[in-house]
Each structure stands twice: as C-alpha cells, then as structure tokens.
Amino acid sequence: MQTLIEKYPRLRTHLMHNTPIKGQLSALPMLIMAIYLLTQIEWSWISLSVGTFLGVAYWTFFEYAMHRFLYHRIFKSKFSNELWQSFHMFHHRNIQEKSVLNANYLFLIPMALVNISILYIISLGKLNVLLFAVISLVISYMFYEWVHYSIHTNPFKNNYIQYISKYHLHHHHKTALKNFGNTSSFWDIVLGTYDANYKKIDLNSVEY
Template identity: 35%
Template sequence: MVAQQFTVDLDKPLVFQVGHLGEDYQEWIHQPIVCKESPRFFGNDVVEFLTKNKWWYIPAIWLPVVGWFLSRSIFMGHTTLDVALLVALGIFTWTLMEYSLHRFLFHIETKSYWGNTLHYLLHGCHHKHPMDGLRLVFPPAATAVLLYPLWNLIKLLATPSTAPALFAGGLLGYVMYDVTHYYVHHGQPTSEYPKNLKKYHLNHHFRVQHKGYGITSSFWDKVFGTLPPSKVEGKSR
C-alpha cells in the first residue's frame, strides 16, 4: 500500500504542519506564494503576535546600542579614525557572516519532522512567502540572545578598548543587512545600484535558489563561486 503524500492546508496554522512533508518539504518551500498577506503560523494569538515584526523595529532598537558601544571605545581613548576603521572591519566581518549563515544554515536541507519545522521558522517561511513584510526582519528578542555569545567571543579576540567598536561595526552591519533585505523585497528603487541589488536577490528567490546568497552585495558570491548564471545560461540548461 502506497502512503498518501501529506498536503499542507494553507487555511490552518502552518508551523506544525510543514514537518509532515518529509522529503517533499524542500520542493514545497521553493514554490513561492507571492502574496503580501501574512500566513497564520500558530493557533495561539500571543505566540502568533510574537512572530511578527515591522522593519523599523530593527534600526530603532539596535542603532542606539551601536552608538553606546562606539562611545565606549572613544571613552577608552581611541580616536574617531581608529573607531571608524574598527567599525569598517566589523561591517566587513558581518558581510562574511551574512553570506555564510544564508548559504550553510538558512539553506540547510532537512527532511525530518522537527528539522523541517525549525527550518521553516528560520528561513523556509521566507522562501514560501517572500513578500510577507511582517516576517522578513529578524525578531529583536532572538537577535539579543544571539548577540550575547557574539559579544563574549569578540571580547576574547580583541582588546578591551577595541572590542566595543568591533562589536558596534558588526551590529551596524546586521542592521544594514536587515533593512536592505526588507527594501529589496518591498522598496521601489530608482537608481542603478539598488535596482541591481533588488534584481539580484529576487533572482535568488524565483529563479536560482541555490546561488546568490549575498543580500547587501554579491562580493562573497564572487569570491566563493556562487554567482547565479546569466539568463541565457539558465535557459540553455
């Protein structure tokens, strides 16, 4: 007797359904539903509310934190130029983290019930509903939890006076990433660079989903050979 394939009911809360897809989960999330309405994740209204975030929460919450850490390095004797260079290094380091997390964690292939469920919450939901504006940026509470071990790691690797500026740079890089990610989905760019960035990222969603992992730029895709093929090459395969 052949087992019947599981079908997700889009009219019911999704999170605890997707795990049942098993090996079909990867194919399912890569068939996007282009709709600005937010799907229902959980039956509980409080938990459902906590899964939604407006994009402006990110700069409103984290830019003051960036400023505070910058002030710590300045207070400990670093010049403005010193701090600017440390911030630039922090931002550059973040871009590599951005690429690595997107490629190796967000696009990990799962097939078990809990693997699919956790992946859907982490990134699968974004590929299934790429225009859901309320689940595009990372929840600030979850970010805070992740920042704590990152701050402790930076303190181990840097001096007491340089660590705050490096951390501020990495956090600023994250803020730039999240607001850029929102913009390439929902903004209407008029100048060439943001237009190309939008086209590059939407290509990742709708045409070549296993390449083009950069969000704020394609730099690391070029370095690691994950640039998507041109349209001509894509059609010829």
C-alpha cells in the same frame, strides 16, 4: 509541515516584523553603549580602522554564511525543522507575506549576543577594537535590514537597490543555490556561488 510561526502566530510578531524598524531599534542600545564606552577609554586611529574593518568584514561574511549554510539547512529532527523553517524558508515559500521580511527583538538579541561574543574573540580581547567592530557591525546590520525590506517592497529606484533587488530576487525565483549575499555579491564571487544571470531579471514582471 507547519512551521512554529504558523502553529503559533503570536510568536511571529515577536520574532519578525514587516519593517526594519523593530530590529534596528533593538540593536540601537548596543550602538549607543559602544559609543559611550569609547568615550571612557583610550583609542587610536589604528583601533578605529581595524575595528571598523573587522565589523564590516564579519557582518558581510556572517550574512552570507548564515544564508548559505544555516537558513537553507534541513534538519533530521521534526521540531528543529518546524523552528528553523519559520525563518528564511518560510519567507522563500511565502514571498508575498511581508510580515516576515525583517527581524524583531526575539530573534535579533540572541543573534547579537552570539556575534558580539565571536567578535570579542576575533578582536583578541582588545576592548577599543571590539567597540569599533560592534559599532560597524550594528550599522551594517541596520543597513542589511533596510536593504531586505527595500528589495521586497521596491520603494526606491536608485541603482544600488535595483541591482541588489535583481540579485536577491534571482535567488528567490531562479536558484536558491546561488547569490546568497543580501547586500553585495562579494562573498558569492569569492566562494563560487555567484550567478550573473540575475541581470536578466525584469523588476517590472517579477514578484517581489
């Protein structure tokens, strides 16, 4: 089966990119807008703490759940599979193809609108909480894109990138049913999909 991005290569350039920068730049207006709106309304340290916690907790769970329950999903409809497998499953099958490592605006903006709408509901309509949640969500998202890029290009040797590279590459090369977290192991541990064997991955010999 050919995915949509293989049938229509120009579509790939609008959906994905080989660096995190396009997705991060697409998310930047949301960050600036949220900061600007916070200067126009009243907020407290409680709304800052609650909103920041909500944004980070929501993003880390979304990152995990999207990967575990949606990215790996097989649909009955041929078109749905051609569309959906253009994303993460194409990346799994073509780990050497760096042009699909990160999101571009055409993927990011609809996802952002869905997530901000869900955060609005979780924030119980409290605008100051929502704005702090959006700020921490966008920063968490930007970090996520940078981490996925770093794993597959391996430019940094710091302990965190070494740990998360082994973690994610174990998911790629050993079992796609474990270690769904892309920035941490937290939700894998909580929800029973953690596999500690990632520690055996040798970053000097594995394809990344």
